[in-house]
Amino acid sequence: MDRKQLQHQVASTRRSLFDQGYLDDQFIQLEHLQDEANPNFVEEVVRLFYSDSVRLIQNIEQAMINKSNIDFGKLDDYMHQFKGSSSSIGAKKVMKECSKFREYCYAGNIEGCIKIFQLLKQEHATLRRKLETYFQLVKQAGLAESA
Amino acid sequence: MMENNGFSSPRNDSFPAGLRVLVVDDDPTWLKILEKMLKKCSYEVTTCGLARDALNLLRERKGGYDIVISDVYMPDMDGFKLLEQVGLEMDLPVIMMSVDGETSRVMKGVQHGACDYLLKPIRMKELRNIWQHVLRKKIHEVRDIETLERVESFQMTRNGSDQYEDGHVLCGEDLTSIKKRKHIESKHDEKDTGDSISTKKARVVWSVDLHQKFVKAVNQIGFDKVGPKKILDMMNVPWLTRENVASHLQKYRLYLSRLQKENDFKNPAGGIKQSDSPLRDSAGSFGSQNSINLQHNDVSNGSYRFSGSSLVVHNGDPRSHDSDRKRLVSTPVEEPKRTFTVNVPNPCIPRSSQMEFGHPLAPPQSEVDFGALDSTFPTKYPWCGIPEIQLKKEHNPLHLNDEFSHLPLPGQKQLTQADYPQPAPAISSAPSLTPSHNEYRSNVNHASSTAIAVDSSPIQTKTNVANHQAIELISKSTPSLENQGFNMNSITEFESSRKNINLGMLPFTTLEEDLQVCWVPGDCYMNLGLQNIEVLEYFDPGLITDVPVNLNDGLRFDYEFNDPTEYSLIDQSLFIA
Numbered sequence: 059m060d061r062k063q064l065q066h067q068v069a070s071t072r073r074s075l076f077d078q079g080y081l082d083d084q085f086i087q088l089e090h091l092q093d094e095a096n097p098n099f100v101e102e103v104v105r106l107f108y109s110d111s112v113r114l115i116q117n118i119e120q121a122m123i124n125k126s127n128i129d130f131g132k133l134d135d136y137m138h139q140f141k142g143s144s145s146s147i148g149a150k151k152v153m154k155e156c157s158k159f160r161e162y163c164y165a166g167n168i169e170g171c172i173k174i175f176q177l178l179k180q181e182h183a184t185l186r187r188k189l190e191t192y193f194q195l196v197k198q199a200g201l202a203e204s205a
Numbered sequence: 206m207m208e209n210n211g212f213s214s215p216r217n218d219s220f221p222a223g224l225r226v227l228v229v230d231d232d233p234t235w236l237k238i239l240e241k242m243l244k245k246c247s248y249e250v251t252t253c254g255l256a257r258d259a260l261n262l263l264r265e266r267k268g269g270y271d272i273v274i275s276d277v278y279m280p281d282m283d284g285f286k287l288l289e290q291v292g293l294e295m296d297l298p299v300i301m302m303s304v305d306g307e308t309s310r311v312m313k314g315v316q317h318g319a320c321d322y323l324l325k326p327i328r329m330k331e332l333r334n335i336w337q338h339v340l341r342k343k344i345h346e347v348r349d350i351e352t353l354e355r356v357e358s359f360q361m362t363r364n365g366s367d368q369y370e371d372g373h374v375l376c377g378e379d380l381t382s383i384k385k386r387k388h389i390e391s392k393h394d395e396k397d398t399g400d401s402i403s404t405k406k407a408r409v410v411w412s413v414d415l416h417q418k419f420v421k422a423v424n425q426i427g428f429d430k431v432g433p434k435k436i437l438d439m440m441n442v443p444w445l446t447r448e449n450v451a452s453h454l455q456k457y458r459l460y461l462s463r464l465q466k467e468n469d470f471k472n473p474a475g476g477i478k479q480s481d482s483p484l485r486d487s488a489g490s491f492g493s494q495n496s497i498n499l500q501h502n503d504v505s506n507g508s509y510r511f512s513g514s515s516l517v518v519h520n521g522d523p524r525s526h527d528s529d530r531k532r533l534v535s536t537p538v539e540e541p542k543r544t545f546t547v548n549v550p551n552p553c554i555p556r557s558s559q560m561e562f563g564h565p566l567a568p569p570q571s572e573v574d575f576g577a578l579d580s581t582f583p584t585k586y587p588w589c590g591i592p593e594i595q596l597k598k599e600h601n602p603l604h605l606n607d608e609f610s611h612l613p614l615p616g617q618k619q620l621t622q623a624d625y626p627q628p629a630p631a632i633s634s635a636p637s638l639t640p641s642h643n644e645y646r647s648n649v650n651h652a653s654s655t656a657i658a659v660d661s662s663p664i665q666t667k668t669n670v671a672n673h674q675a676i677e678l679i680s681k682s683t684p685s686l687e688n689q690g691f692n693m694n695s696i697t698e699f700e701s702s703r704k705n706i707n708l709g710m711l712p713f714t715t716l717e718e719d720l721q722v723c724w725v726p727g728d729c730y731m732n733l734g735l736q737n738i739e740v741l742e743y744f745d746p747g748l749i750t751d752v753p754v755n756l757n758d759g760l761r762f763d764y765e766f767n768d769p770t771e772y773s774l775i776d777q778s779l780f781i782a
Contacts, residue, residue: 083326084326085327086456087326087328088238090329091238091241091242091245091329092244096241099241103234103237103238104239106233106234106237107234110232110233110234131733135278138278138304138305139231139232139278142232142235142276142278142303142304142325143232143234143235145304145325145326146234146235146238146325146326148326161548
């Protein structure tokens with residue numbers, strides 16, 4: 059694929075991420091922050107998010123282990139943190155699930171929480187794949203450019 | 206020193222570039238993003254993942270940071286607690302952040318002293334304006350200290366003490382203080398009003414007598430061993446709370462340390478030292494500082510706080526503290542009596558409160574324009590209040606963003622801790638000020654003073670831009686208002702003579718130095734010529750004189766400061782705001 063084609067692909071992949079609601083404006087903010095000093099800023103931030111979310115997810119799962127004795131306050135706090143973190147990269151769909159989760163939490167519905175959390179993790183993983191693909195494309199297009 | 210034109214130090218030159226920000230957030234992703242955003246704003250950033258680490262850093266490097274931004278939720282310490290600690294120990298402006306924008310949370314933040322509350326995801330534009338909080342705080346600080354000084358000087362000189370009796374107010378940071386100002390006469394009224402506002406620190410009007418009691422208690426206990434509780438007990442004032450005393454003590458300490466510093470410094474501008482002795486002699490000597498301060502402070506500080514009686518013009522600028530100090534000390538005690546004939550009296554306070562310039566004695570003048578203000582503002586507002594109000598108008602636009610959006614707006618400003626000057630209701634009158642603004646311009650020359658009709662519009666637009674400049678330049682002269690920074694902008698627009706600008710404009714340093722030069726205790730003042738004097742009410746007369754000198758340099762604002770006269774007018778109108 060030549061450079062131009064790659065660039066096209068990058069652009070359309072990117073657009074679809076927004077169109078399909080995976081990402082919101084925050085992602086664009088990150089792109090704006092990328093500059094000569096930090097040429098891979100967006101990718102770095104996304105990686106950081108994903109590596110940090112491992113521990114956040116663990117916290118939540120731990121808090122839901124003992125179904126008969128759930129500390130919903132704590133659970134809500136953890137989810138609040140996770141949501142905050144997701145907002146950093148503009149993970150729109152993930153955040154939606156976070157909000158739903160907090161509603162169940164508020165209602166004291168642990169089963170609901172568990173179900174939603176599964177969906178949440180799926181969205182989380184899906185976005186990760188998509189972004190990885192996207193960044194690879196970007197690199198390829200960049201390489202093609204310099205070639 | 207002074208003449209720095211404000212360009213001398215890197216900070217001054219390009220304020221707010223180089224603003225030293227400490228960011229605290231347990232989320233590493235956000236920390237990275239915020240760091241990048243702040244760097245793009247040309248700020249100096251330090252990041253912290255833990256609240257404890259942040260506190261340690263702040264303690265280790267006192268004065269090493271200008272502002273703190275912290276997340277509400279942190280694993281090792283509640284963000285609100287950190288907020289309180291920082292406010293108490295370092296008295297730095299703190300901005301809270303959170304994904305949660307619930308009103309109750311925001312309210313809590315405000316109550317605990319946050320100067321702003323940002324919602325995540327945070328946009329860079331929101332961070333661009335955080336310097337406002339630093340500026341504002343400086344102005345308030347100056348104002349408060351000036352007030353303290355004034356109170357002290359009253360005690361010392363006993364001049365017109367009756368005038369000030371009621372008018373003494375610590376132009377406080379709180380919006381609630383605006384309310385209080387209305388009842389300048391009665392400190393108790395104010396207290397009540399203030400107390401009714403559910404802010405963490407209720408504003409109290411520190412009258413001469415009250416402050417006297419305070420100082421007496423401090424001296425009895427021994428300055429080293431002093432503590433709010435002990436003071437409170439000794440003062441035996443039933444309605445006073447520990448918090449009131451604590452915050453007053455903090456200001457007092459700042460005031461004294463400034464004096465100390467000034468003493469240590471050589472004050473080129475002029476005899477700052479002279480007054481040292483009287484000033485420093487005791488806690489009580491504070492007051493004399495006022496007069497001196499005006500002179501120097503005005504020039505350099507820009508941040509005059511018009512808190513009312515003390516003419517002390519402080520540089521709002523944190524950096525300029527030292528320089529301010531110098532200024533402060535500059536005039537010997539006798540100053541008050543003489544020099545400020547001009548109208549130094551507090552512009553803010555209709556009543557006797559003196560001008561912030563540290564002219565303790567100049568009470569009468571202040572009344573001057575307040576009357577005029579009446580129509581537009583609630584007259585009662587002490588000088589300090591006025592500017593705030595004014596700012597309010599402007600402030601909003603300035604604020605550019607968002608920060609305010611989630612805070613209760615001016616109308617409710619009372620909830621906001623100190624930092625927001627906007628006295629909400631009064632501001633509505635601001636528009637009316639605009640026209641006066643123009644008038645002021647022309648009037649500046651004459652003692653009409655007061656109403657600094659700060660044109661909100663100019664301010665708004667300019668604010669961002671001008672602020673930079675203004676701040677640099679004006680730092681010194683900022684009229685007590687927080688707005689000062691903003692006012693400056695507007696003023697610059699007006700171009701009032703540089704002098705004017707000095708007066709209140711930039712709390713941040715740059716001007717300081719310039720101002721200093723000009724100010725010669727008492728003498729300078731005369732040189733300026735009266736026009737500025739009017740302005741003096743709000744500003745240190747000295748400033749005015751100095752202004753020419755420094756202003757030019759300092760003023761660097763983008764806007765032209767053309768006409769001093771105008772400036773003075775503006776200043777006045779600003780106050781009225």
